[in-house]
Structure formats: C-alpha cells, structure tokens
Amino acid sequence: MSSQYAQLVKQLAAEDILEKFPEVIPLQKRPNTHSSESSADDAKDKVFSGHDDEQIRLMNENCIVLDWEDEAIGAGTKKLCHLMSNIEKGLLHRAFSVFFFDNEGKLLLQQRASEKITFPDLWTNTCCSHPLCVDDELGLGGSLQEKVQGAVTAAVRKLEHELGIPQEETKTRGQFHFLNRIHYMAPSNEPWGEHEIDYILFYRLGQDQKSTVDPNVNEVRDFKWVTAEELKSMFEDPSLKFTPWFKLICESYLYQWWEQLKDLSQVENDPTIHRML
Template identity: 45%
Template sequence: MLFPELSTDEQKLFALNHQLISGSSKFSFRLGSQAKGFNRLYIITMSKHQGKREGKGSSEVESGTCVHDEADRLCFTFSARPQLGAMSEVSPDWVDDRQLRRLDEMLIVVDENDKVLGADTKRNCHLNENIEKGLLHRAFSVVLFNSENKVLIQQRSEAKLTFPEHFTDSCSSHPLSNSAELDEEDAVGVRRSALRRLRAELGIPPEQLSLEDIVFMTRYHYKAKSDPIWGEHEVCYLLLVRKNVTINADPGEVQSIHYLSQEELEDLLERAARGAARVTPWLRIIAEKFLYKWWAHLDDLSQFVELHKIHRV
C-alpha cells in the first residue's frame, strides 16, 4: 500500500490540510467535507516530496475507481461535491470584534442523519447562499430549569450574528470540529460544548455545573433565515439541565435573562406571534414541540428521551 500512514477515508478523499492545484488556482480540502470550488470529477495524483503529500488535478473523468500508479504515486478519481461552502467576503457590520473572530471557528458539517461529513467555518455555515445548497451543521440547544420548574430564557445580544435581540432558549451554540467535541458516545462531545458555552455565555461557576448535569433528550433538524444573507440550518441536540445556578451573563452574548413558567412562556410566544416581541424560530420549536409536553413530567422525563430520533421541523 502506498502511503500507509493515510487512513482509508484519507485515501478516498486526499483531503486534510493539503491543496489541489489545477491551472493557476489553488483549492483547499478538508477530510470528509465538501470540496470547495469544484463540481466535477478529477484525477488526483499524490506524490511524496520531503515528507509532504501533494496533489494535482488532471482532466475530467467519469469513474470513481482508485488506481495505483508508479512506485511513488497514487492516482484516483476524486468526486468533488458542488461548491457548498464557498468563502464569502460578506461581513456583518453589527457584530463586535469577538463575534467576528468566532466566525472563523470550525463547525461540524453533517448530513440530514447527523453523520459527520467534515468541517467548515461558522461564517460559511450561516450564509444563506450555502444553506440553500444544502450545507448543514451540528448544533445544540439547552433548556435550564430551576427548582421552581421555571425555564431560563435569554434575550440574545444585539451583536449576535443571527436573530440579534431575540428571546431564545437558555443557551444555544455549536460543538467545534475537534476530537473532544466530536466524540459521539453518549453525546459527550455535544455535552462538552454545551458546558463550555454555558460557562462562557451565562457565567455559571465551574463548581456549580458538570457534564453529568447535562442530559441529552433528542434532536431536531430545522432551517431558518435571519435576514437575506444570514441564517440557520442545523441538526440540533436538545439538552436539559435541572439545577439552581448562579448567572453572571456575558453582555456581549446575552442582553437579559428571565426565568419563565409555562404560562409566561406561552404568553411570550403569543406576543411574538402578534409582533409585540421577537423570539428565535428554535425557541418556538422547542416550546411547542417539546417543552409543553415535558413540563408536567420534569421529575421523570425518561419517557421523552429519544436518543436515536431526529425530528424534522
């Protein structure tokens, strides 16, 4: 086998942090993700050069077979997907410098069944032009209840990329494309990311909240436009926490927080339907599809745990 250090997936995609050169343009590839800039099949030639693997594209081909070439090369056909994750120079002028830097975070790209395809930037994942071409990423929503069975609802800051100043769930964000947050056993990777963001956004002291306090309930898949340029398209893990915690919210993330009863949340959503308040689409999904059914059973929610289901909403 040529290049035995390559995994099977790498040999199929020849991707991670290397470049395909075709003509005068260079294109970067990531393992398992959509190949940017191509919409046809290519032959990729890999060669060893001072310990590095390099690739060059040749003419179009019509097959997907792997061909072992000369002693120092491996040629195979590369099936590149359409340009889903195209880089864009569009920058939202209302976000602050910290939120702007976060647009470069690498999120987890998945298919509709939550199978990992690769990674792409937060910026690319939230551009409607990419979403309409099918780009989908993994996310989470947390609903945090206190001992009075009231749920924490936050109002997003004016600097948020999508749905600024909207009322939403307790905390929502994304697991990052790293080994710790990609770990799928018991959804521990997503739960780790939720713990990270609960501490960062809400300022919950580390000693008050642990990974074991975060319960994975189910998943839902939704799509929503925030404005003509930015939007959401996520397979979202719905996580639940029942605990009294100290909140010291980051004003760059959170404008206000409120603990609401079921009746108060219903009133908020009713006011939003009349245009008297603004709520995120996923808050309405969470409330109407899940929370209203769960509220009377908060002491034992085992009947509502759906580890293998993805709700299409």
C-alpha cells in the same frame, strides 16, 4: 412528504459535500482547534459590515459539517455554515439547545445580544450553540451516545461563555438529559441563516442547588426565569420576538416535556432525527 429542500440535502454524500464546499476541511485533515486562523481581511468582508469585532472573530469557530444522517464530514467555519448561499445548497452542521431549569422547575431564558450576527435581540432558550470539530466535542467513535457527550461538553463550555455559569457548577449541581435531535432550516437577517441537526438537552439543578448567572453582555442582552404559563404569556406579547428553533421546539415538544421534568425517563434518549424541513 419531504420538501424539495429535504431531498436536496438527503442526496448529498460525503464526497458531494466536500466537492460542493471546498472550504470544508475533511475530518481526517481537520486542525482539531476551536477556531481556524483569522485574518485582517475578515473584518473587511462585506457580510460583516457594521458588525461587532468579537462576534466576527467567533465566526472562525470550526463547526461540524454533517450529512443527512448526522455523520461528521469535516470542519467548516461558523461563517461558512451560516451563510444562506451555502445553506440553500444543502450545507448542514451540528448544534445543541440547552433548556436549563432551576430546582423549582423554572426555565432560564436569554435574549440574544444586539451584537449577535445571527438572530440579534431575539428571545430564546437558555443556550443555543455548536459543538466544535474537536476531539472532545465531536463524538469521535460515531455512536449517538458519544455524539451526545460531545454536545454536553460543548454546552458546559458555552453556558459559561454566554451566561457566566461556571463549568464546575454545571458539572456538579445538576444533570443533563438528552431528549432528541431536530433537523430544521431557518433564514435570519440577510445574508445569514441556520441549517442544523440540533441536540435538545434539558438540565435541572439538584434539590437545594442554585446557579450563578452572570451574562456576557456581548452575547446576552437580558435573561429571565419563567414558568410554563409565563412563557406562554410571552409568546402572546406581540412586542417580543423569538428564535425560530425555540418556537419550533415549543410548538412541538416543550410543554409536554416540561410536565415530565421530575422524571424524563419516558421521553429522553430518543434516537430519531425529527425532520422539520
């Protein structure tokens, strides 16, 4: 049974979204830039009170606004897409979550920096972010394969930005696998939240390959490599807090997928959007 919120989101056609959220730039008119212009007023906005200047700047990034079926409608700033006041009206955007494994099958976790505006200090999977509304991350042709490639392009970019993993290493030392898409909504600290169709990407380093990890302290407070059993122990520690999407993925899929890490052919490329609303 779909929730009342799911029904709200499902009934929003492209024209409804553009009418309800006039700040969304229609796809054909989008600037095709990573970020919209910032202004001196951004830092003065009361929703940014007390927040880090670099993180405020990143709130101008142009996320991909979606309809229920994961079709791109236009560009909306990260700020626009993450305000709960908009999320409660059904505003939806595209995201990705990377699970980066070493050649022994250990998973790289990060603890989000205190400076993060949404979900600060929480432990999560390796990298969680957004494809931007630009040609090489959008999946312009509209096929699932093209959208996945856009998410992978964004993931390579953000693994370097957040964790200092050089793009050339990511491209040459291992392989991405697209597992599926999950659709969820979760409030964060006021007034922020998430409402995303999230592309789940596994990445495993090749045999005898290693990866540089040199985190950006403005993004990542801490990191660690864990086995499945070590992760389960972390979830049992009441002093540790985790992002809602990471908990959802762990509860629904992660450990079963992890067991098949050496051969993901039976679980990858699932075309279904798994609704968790």
